[in-house]
Amino acid sequence: MTTVDRLVGAGVARIDGPAKVRGTAPYAYEQDPGEPICHVAVVQSTVNRGRISRLDPSRAEAMPGVLAVLTPANAPRLGEGLASDLPVLQSLDVHYQGQIVAIVVAETSEIAKAAVGAVAVGYSAEEPDVVLSAERPDLYAPPKLMAGFETDSVIGDVDGALASAAVTVDATYETPTQHNNPIEMHTSMARWDGDRLTMWDANQGPHNIVNDLMAAFELERDQVRVISPYVGGAFGSKAFTHPNQIVAAMAARVVGRTVVFELSRQQMFSLVGHRTPTIQRLRLGAEADGRLTAISHEVVEHTSRISEFAEQTATPTRVLYAAPHRRTTHRLARLDVPPPTIMRAPGETPGLYALETAMDELAHAVGLDPVELRIRNEPARDPERDLPWSSRNLVACLRTGAERFGWAGRDLRPRVRTDGRWLIGTGVAAATYPTRRRKAECRITGHDDGRWTVEIDGSDIGTGAWTALTQVAADALGVGLDAVELRIGDSDLPFAGGAGGSTGMASWGSAIVLTARDVRRELDEKHGGQLPPHGIVVKGEVPGESPHAGDYSMHAFGAHFVEVRVDRDTGEVRLPRATSVYAAGTIVNARTARSQFLGGFSMGVSMALHEESVADARLGHYVNHDLAEYHVATNADIGELDVHWLEEDDPYVNELGMKGIGEIGITGAAAAVANAYWHATGLRVRDLPITPDKYFRELGQG
Amino acid sequence: MREFRYERATDPAAAVALLAAEPEGAFLGGGTNLVDLMKLGVATPDVLVDVRQLTSAEITELPDGGLRIGAAVPNADLAADRRVRERFPVLSQALLAGASGQLRNRATTGGNLLQRTRCPYFTDVTTPCNKRAPGSGCGALEGVHRNHAILGQTLEGPGTCVATHPSDMAVALAALDASVRVLGPDGERVVPMAELHRLPGDDPSRDTTLRHGELITAIDVPALGMPSRYRKVRDRASFAFALVSVAAAVQVTGGIVDDVRLALGGVAHRPWRATAAEEVLRGRPATEESFVAAADAELAAARPLRDNGFKVPLARNLVVRTLLQLTGDVR
Numbered sequence A: 001m002t003t004v005d006r007l008v009g010a011g012v013a014r015i016d017g018p019a020k021v022r023g024t025a026p027y028a029y030e031q032d033p034g035e036p037i038c039h040v041a042v043v044q045s046t047v048n049r050g051r052i053s054r055l056d057p058s059r060a061e062a063m064p065g066v067l068a069v070l071t072p073a074n075a076p077r078l079g080e081g082l083a084s085d086l087p088v089l090q091s092l093d094v095h096y097q098g099q100i101v102a103i104v105v106a107e108t109s110e111i112a113k114a115a116v117g118a119v120a121v122g123y124s125a126e127e128p129d130v131v132l133s134a135e136r137p138d139l140y141a142p143p144k145l146m147a148g149f150e151t152d153s154v155i156g157d158v159d160g161a162l163a164s165a166a167v168t169v170d171a172t173y174e175t176p177t178q179h180n181n182p183i184e185m186h187t188s189m190a191r192w193d194g195d196r197l198t199m200w201d202a203n204q205g206p207h208n209i210v211n212d213l214m215a216a217f218e219l220e221r222d223q224v225r226v227i228s229p230y231v232g233g234a235f236g237s238k239a240f241t242h243p244n245q246i247v248a249a250m251a252a253r254v255v256g257r258t259v260v261f262e263l264s265r266q267q268m269f270s271l272v273g274h275r276t277p278t279i280q281r282l283r284l285g286a287e288a289d290g291r292l293t294a295i296s297h298e299v300v301e302h303t304s305r306i307s308e309f310a311e312q313t314a315t316p317t318r319v320l321y322a323a324p325h326r327r328t329t330h331r332l333a334r335l336d337v338p339p340p341t342i343m344r345a346p347g348e349t350p351g352l353y354a355l356e357t358a359m360d361e362l363a364h365a366v367g368l369d370p371v372e373l374r375i376r377n378e379p380a381r382d383p384e385r386d387l388p389w390s391s392r393n394l395v396a397c398l399r400t401g402a403e404r405f406g407w408a409g410r411d412l413r414p415r416v417r418t419d420g421r422w423l424i425g426t427g428v429a430a431a432t433y434p435t436r437r438r439k440a441e442c443r444i445t446g447h448d449d450g451r452w453t454v455e456i457d458g459s460d461i462g463t464g465a466w467t468a469l470t471q472v473a474a475d476a477l478g479v480g481l482d483a484v485e486l487r488i489g490d491s492d493l494p495f496a497g498g499a500g501g502s503t504g505m506a507s508w509g510s511a512i513v514l515t516a517r518d519v520r521r522e523l524d525e526k527h528g529g530q531l532p533p534h535g536i537v538v539k540g541e542v543p544g545e546s547p548h549a550g551d552y553s554m555h556a557f558g559a560h561f562v563e564v565r566v567d568r569d570t571g572e573v574r575l576p577r578a579t580s581v582y583a584a585g586t587i588v589n590a591r592t593a594r595s596q597f598l599g600g601f602s603m604g605v606s607m608a609l610h611e612e613s614v615a616d617a618r619l620g621h622y623v624n625h626d627l628a629e630y631h632v633a634t635n636a637d638i639g640e641l642d643v644h645w646l647e648e649d650d651p652y653v654n655e656l657g658m659k660g661i662g663e664i665g666i667t668g669a670a671a672a673v674a675n676a677y678w679h680a681t682g683l684r685v686r687d688l689p690i691t692p693d694k695y696f697r698e699l700g701q702g
Numbered sequence B: 001m002r003e004f005r006y007e008r009a010t011d012p013a014a015a016v017a018l019l020a021a022e023p024e025g026a027f028l029g030g031g032t033n034l035v036d037l038m039k040l041g042v043a044t045p046d047v048l049v050d051v052r053q054l055t056s057a058e059i060t061e062l063p064d065g066g067l068r069i070g071a072a073v074p075n076a077d078l079a080a081d082r083r084v085r086e087r088f089p090v091l092s093q094a095l096l097a098g099a100s101g102q103l104r105n106r107a108t109t110g111g112n113l114l115q116r117t118r119c120p121y122f123t124d125v126t127t128p129c130n131k132r133a134p135g136s137g138c139g140a141l142e143g144v145h146r147n148h149a150i151l152g153q154t155l156e157g158p159g160t161c162v163a164t165h166p167s168d169m170a171v172a173l174a175a176l177d178a179s180v181r182v183l184g185p186d187g188e189r190v191v192p193m194a195e196l197h198r199l200p201g202d203d204p205s206r207d208t209t210l211r212h213g214e215l216i217t218a219i220d221v222p223a224l225g226m227p228s229r230y231r232k233v234r235d236r237a238s239f240a241f242a243l244v245s246v247a248a249a250v251q252v253t254g255g256i257v258d259d260v261r262l263a264l265g266g267v268a269h270r271p272w273r274a275t276a277a278e279e280v281l282r283g284r285p286a287t288e289e290s291f292v293a294a295a296d297a298e299l300a301a302a303r304p305l306r307d308n309g310f311k312v313p314l315a316r317n318l319v320v321r322t323l324l325q326l327t328g329d330v331r
Helices: A017-021 A109-116 A156-163 A208-215 A244-254 A346-365 A370-376 A394-405 A465-477 A506-528 A589-611 A667-683 A692-698 B014-020 B034-039 B075-080 B082-087 B089-096 B099-106 B109-115 B169-174 B275-281 B286-300 B313-327
Strands: A038-043 A050-056 A064-071 A100-106 A120-125 A154-157 A167-175 A187-193 A197-202 A224-229 A257-263 A277-285 A292-304 A325-335 A390-391 A422-433 A439-444 A452-455 A484-486 A536-542 A553-567 A571-581 A640-643 B004-010 B024-030 B047-050 B059-062 B067-070 B179-184 B187-190 B216-219 B230-235 B244-253 B256-265
Touching: A038 A109, A038 A244, A038 B169, A050 A100, A064 A187, A064 A346, A100 A244, A154 A422, A156 A277, A156 A292, A156 A325, A187 A244, A187 A452, A197 A244, A197 A553, A208 A224, A224 A370, A244 A394, A244 B034, A277 B024, A292 A346, A346 A370, A346 A422, A346 A589, A370 A394, A370 A422, A390 B047, A394 A571, A394 A640, A394 B187, A422 A536, A422 A571, A422 A667, A422 B047, A439 A506, A452 A465, A465 A484, A465 A506, A506 B034, A536 B275, A571 A589, A571 A667, A571 B075, A589 A640, A589 A667, A692 B313, B004 B179, B014 B047, B014 B109, B014 B179, B024 B034, B034 B256, B059 B082, B075 B082, B075 B099, B089 B169, B089 B230, B089 B244, B089 B286, B099 B275, B109 B169, B109 B216, B169 B244, B179 B313, B230 B313, B244 B313, B256 B275, B256 B313, B286 B313
Parallel strands: A038 A257, A197 A224, A292 A325, A390 A553, A452 A484, A571 A640, B004 B047, B024 B047
Antiparallel strands: A038 A100, A050 A120, A064 A100, A154 A325, A167 A277, A187 A197, A187 A257, A277 A292, A422 A553, A439 A452, A439 A536, A553 A571, B059 B067, B067 B216, B179 B187, B179 B216, B230 B244, B244 B256
């Protein structure tokens, strides 16, 4: 092997870019199974809670081109142990509006959709219960939060410390239900060859989907293959199995043909999960100089009646600031809503919005610069686990960001800067996200022509993993990019967890590095350091968490600085510029990493100003279920973004010293925008999104 | 989606005759709204008569210095037309404030006038809506209505409807006193913009006064001769329907308002010509005080719903600010 310049860190252009731009990279809907494809359309419940009382498919069945209509009466029985809303058509009970109550399989999607309208369904319906409130008597403490976090944490005497604090903040913040809206709709194409199932599917990890398909159709591991080389965006809703995969496989088995099921945008709002709304009460106690004595963060959020999803919203509060007395709690209400799921930085995103807004309110209360307030409360060790940091550079992010943004000399007073009719303000907030590593396996094949095949079931959901993993592999093998053929996105490849929790590169990259090390060792020990004429195959793995995970607290950090302008006549908000600085360990690909940071931050701006799934309290459905009405930020809403990262060398987190960057960009971003909005207007809007109507509400007009 | 026939006619009269015989049929222009509604099951025509090639795609001069806009002129072309930008900036600005570049390339002038409300209860066939399914009720009245009408709604009875008209262009054309040329089974007629769109009254299913089979062939915009401007406030900077918009034109001589045109969007079932405000302003000094008085006069009739009261101060501020911008050097 020859030595080449290190590729990790370089801004290598996406190796899958040309195929995607030319439209030749096949997404799930575009796969060619080699036979005519049948189409699925689904009949969805129009009531929110109740039971199917009548279901007559006969008119639909009689339509030319309709191959099958499946209902709870004739659908194949699925295996035991399917969670949440995966037991499709296994019961007459209805748990949420939009639940699948019948499936039409037809020769074309037009016929299938027309036949949906011909299926007659009646319900005995009950009143829906979809409104979350902190006063509900049925709030309960879940046994655990997602990702294994404890439900509550209590250290010291919080109430006593709050009672005796020189300065306190006591405020309640609300974030709305939000929906993942990747451009590519969830899509599943299924084919059975005898008792073997092949599925081309849009997901964040083929191995994540396999287990549910095995359980649903009572298959052995070698009877299922999920293939997902290209995925058109994913923020969490594609992490786990949803009804679409079950529907496609069920339909294909019944008609004996390849079947595809692509959700409509409207169906994305009921069938593939959402981010729970939150109601968060923050209480901070501090000395007159801003030093925190107590932090209390109490979270109320929802889950569905048919499954428990407990978002870890207050967990960032357990690591961000020092305070001797501290408490975090999570309580859930079971509502008649579709099962919630993860959406970019679940927990950290809504949680940091509340904490970092409360910190801004505290800075105002003590008359301190909000950057200085954060520096003053920097903890030397993890304040709840009492462990040293593997590395932590929040203060450096704040200082560097302040300098790049031009923060110095900022007037603390709100509503004193104007440009014509614009009110101008600036705001800051911290970002943080946990660093984890998951089990992953890898197979590296050395070919006699000097080329290498690197195989691992990683996923590229638009992040740049195709490129970044190839860089990692080339460095690890000591060859150039062109000598590496990467294969990802296929459950027949060596096991890997999906793209989620910002663990992808840390886990898959580490597996590649460790396996390449085994390759070198085997070459050295058995083949005199030379690739043998018949080539070589080596399997390796990374077992899971870093061996240092119990001894060090591992997190990425960052800081956002934002300028906003608010039209004093209309309440319109504009964001002309922002600076974000991150300390996230090794950055593998400078180009795709920058995209991740830009996208994450922009999604946070979108959360602050636009995104909200509005439920009708009487009918129970999400009313604004399309991209015309569910607003995400457009290019015109995002100004100049300055993205910067610090050199950070962390020897404990994983083989590459990287911390994962898919999610940290969104964390804290909404708080920075909200804080800048307050600085501009003097109005503290504590319920997102900050839309023009709330400007008038806060002014007491209308 | 219901199966439908697609038809082409040789000329406008033939298209009108074709549709007159098809009570469930519809004309197809750019299709940017109708085809969406067909996919959603909201519109269920059994025949589409394609008229995109039948009416004029030209903008021509009228003797008075006004313009005749062919019904098939794409929104993008109309916005970019130099005569429109010079003489009727309010119209060009309104068009550019709507939709996206791709949609404006496809959408026609005639079709823009006939787009249907984006009320989410109208576009979801599983919910009640008196406009889509007369007698089923109004989902928005007690439901989600932050962006619904504050003026001219029907708040009770079988005609209950609080929807707004979505077009920006129509608001500008209402302020410009445009008139719509229509070809029907009984020949041609001219409909003033003020009479084209309806309030819901007791029949919200009808957006306009056009009869089945009538085809818009052109829009005449008379000469204006005073500065004009369109200003739209929406939930994000691009690609969203108006919360409130205003189309304004004003002529000031010696500090006195000689002539003024004012129309509001996003506040009613039709583009809302603010005649009460205009009346207050004519002959009054062109001051902020007058503008506030005019806006208040117009909005006195507002009947906001539970969650859209903000539209009243928003509309007032927008009227005042836009008039100040047109009459002074306010940004």
